[in-house]
Amino acid sequence: MVILKLKANKEFNYKMHHPWGNKDDFEKLSDNFFTNDIVEVRDSKNAFISRGYINPKSLIFYRALTFDSREKLENKQSFLVQRLLQCWLERRLSGYSTSCRLCFSENDFLPGLIVDYFKTSHGQVFVLQILSLGMHNLVSNPLALMEDLVSRAKVEKLGDVDWENTAVVIRNDSKIREKEGLTVSVPVVLKKSPVINLEDCQILMTHFYLQEPFVMNANLEGGQKTGFFLDQNYNLQRTAEILTQAIKYKQSCGIPIGTVKILDICCYLGQWSLYFGLLLKKLGVSAEFVLLDVSEEAINKAKANLDRYDINYTSLIMDVVEQDFRFEENSFDLVIVDPPAFIKNKKSIPTGKHAYQKLNSKALPFIKNNGFMVSCSCSGLLSLNDFKECLQKTFSRNLVRAKCLAQGGHAPDHPFLVSFPEGYYLKMLLHIVNNKISLN
Numbered sequence: 001m002v003i004l005k006l007k008a009n010k011e012f013n014y015k016m017h018h019p020w021g022n023k024d025d026f027e028k029l030s031d032n033f034f035t036n037d038i039v040e041v042r043d044s045k046n047a048f049i050s051r052g053y054i055n056p057k058s059l060i061f062y063r064a065l066t067f068d069s070r071e072k073l074e075n076k077q078s079f080l081v082q083r084l085l086q087c088w089l090e091r092r093l094s095g096y097s098t099s100c101r102l103c104f105s106e107n108d109f110l111p112g113l114i115v116d117y118f119k120t121s122h123g124q125v126f127v128l129q130i131l132s133l134g135m136h137n138l139v140s141n142p143l144a145l146m147e148d149l150v151s152r153a154k155v156e157k158l159g160d161v162d163w164e165n166t167a168v169v170i171r172n173d174s175k176i177r178e179k180e181g182l183t184v185s186v187p188v189v190l191k192k193s194p195v196i197n198l199e200d201c202q203i204l205m206t207h208f209y210l211q212e213p214f215v216m217n218a219n220l221e222g223g224q225k226t227g228f229f230l231d232q233n234y235n236l237q238r239t240a241e242i243l244t245q246a247i248k249y250k251q252s253c254g255i256p257i258g259t260v261k262i263l264d265i266c267c268y269l270g271q272w273s274l275y276f277g278l279l280l281k282k283l284g285v286s287a288e289f290v291l292l293d294v295s296e297e298a299i300n301k302a303k304a305n306l307d308r309y310d311i312n313y314t315s316l317i318m319d320v321v322e323q324d325f326r327f328e329e330n331s332f333d334l335v336i337v338d339p340p341a342f343i344k345n346k347k348s349i350p351t352g353k354h355a356y357q358k359l360n361s362k363a364l365p366f367i368k369n370n371g372f373m374v375s376c377s378c379s380g381l382l383s384l385n386d387f388k389e390c391l392q393k394t395f396s397r398n399l400v401r402a403k404c405l406a407q408g409g410h411a412p413d414h415p416f417l418v419s420f421p422e423g424y425y426l427k428m429l430l431h432i433v434n435n436k437i438s439l440n
């Protein structure tokens with residue numbers, strides 16, 4: 001095995017189990033290795049630290065796969081299946097029985113591999129993304145890997161669907177691949193199933209607060225990312241808990257509630273609206289939703305998703321960055337602002353911060369007194385503190401008193417490593433907005 005020896009002053013992060021390494025951290029390397037070799041990192045005294053893979057073409061030269069010297073990596077498929085079964089078990093242990101992210105790259109100790117799992121009423125779909133050269137080399141046969149995983153998952157009672165009713169899609173259309181010297185290609189369906197329509201797939205979602213699973217239509221072949229944003233389910237739950245308390249308090253005091261109005265900005269397939277539509281029905285409260293998104297396909301699917309459950313809404317295809325909103329001021333009980341990542345690289349941090357601030361400012365006037373605002377950012381390069389600063393500017397410049405009631409992030413099916421802050425990307429801040437002033 002190729003040994004990479006660390007310089008003495010570069011060991012700390014590796015010993016703290018940070019999964020990434022720079023080329024400069026190592027003593028002079030021989031040219032005598034291939035990028036599909038598993039390499040072993042040792043400290044300056046030659047003690048084992050980790051094993052992983054390298055890519056000399058990438059800024060992230062080294063990525064760790066294991067910090068345990070006993071773990072065998074020779075049989076690549078067996079190693080991957082073991083790791084994926086562990087991920088699946090962890091999802092089951094944290095309550096997921098239907099659709100969820102099954103593998104979250106570095107955060108699941110499988111750097112460069114995303115696997116989203118979508119359960120349907122008769123089958124299941126795995127959507128894979130391979131984002132690094134090392135993972136590309138490890139997953140030499142994705143279909144055989146998934147077949148092995150499905151049969152082992154059945155034996156271990158993690159999954160209950162046969163291979164025949166399983167579809168597999170590989171989404172290597174992410175631009176991140178270019179940074180690894182990999183090609184960006186169109187999505188490929190590796191395996192179809194007669195019980196699944198991938199372009200309009202009825203996925204089953206379980207949300208802990210609502211409990212009963214519900215169905216949403218998603219395009220798992222051509223939709224954004226892997227077809228669905230699975231990462232929001234903790235934030236949905238946290239917001240639902242607070243909204244429920246507010247409604248129950250008003251009900252208990254006899255305060256008229258009327259129709260609850262919710263504005264869903266950047267709605268994609270309408271999961272926030274559908275979730276709160278189902279919640280408010282359960283609470284016996286009438287509700288109206290306004291959904292905005294620039295994508296016509298997203299809006300059409302969102303409409304179908306809300307129609308299925310008879311939820312009242314209006315929808316608008318609009319660019320929320322370029323266009324102004326025209327709604328009645330102080331009219332919404334809850335406004336959700338969940339835009340795309342405005343920050344794609346370090347250079348765009350200042351403009352991205354400004355974009356978050358501007359979009360949240362545009363949404364503010366439409367929130368009722370004592371209404372709620374959910375603000376999200378999925379830009380990994382924006383720290384939680386910087387996101388808070390964007391909102392601080394939003395509130396102070398608009399002379400609005402807002403208090404943060406809850407802070408969220410990605411859900412338990414998107415675990416994170418305390419040793420790897422770079423892997424934490426989603427931030428959610430839930431504010432109560434108070435815009436009444438005393439004139440005495």
Ligand SMILES: C[S@@+](CC[C@H](N)C(=O)[O-])C[C@H]1O[C@@H](n2cnc3c(N)ncnc32)[C@H](O)[C@@H]1O
Nearest residue numbers: 229266267268293294295319320321338339340
């Ligand atoms: C992070 S996703 C939102 C996910 C969604 N809220 C959910 O929970 O599933 C961002 C969404 O913003 C939409 N979008 C991107 N740019 C936009 C723009 N300029 N105006 C309106 N929508 C935009 C995308 O089509 C996508 O649906």
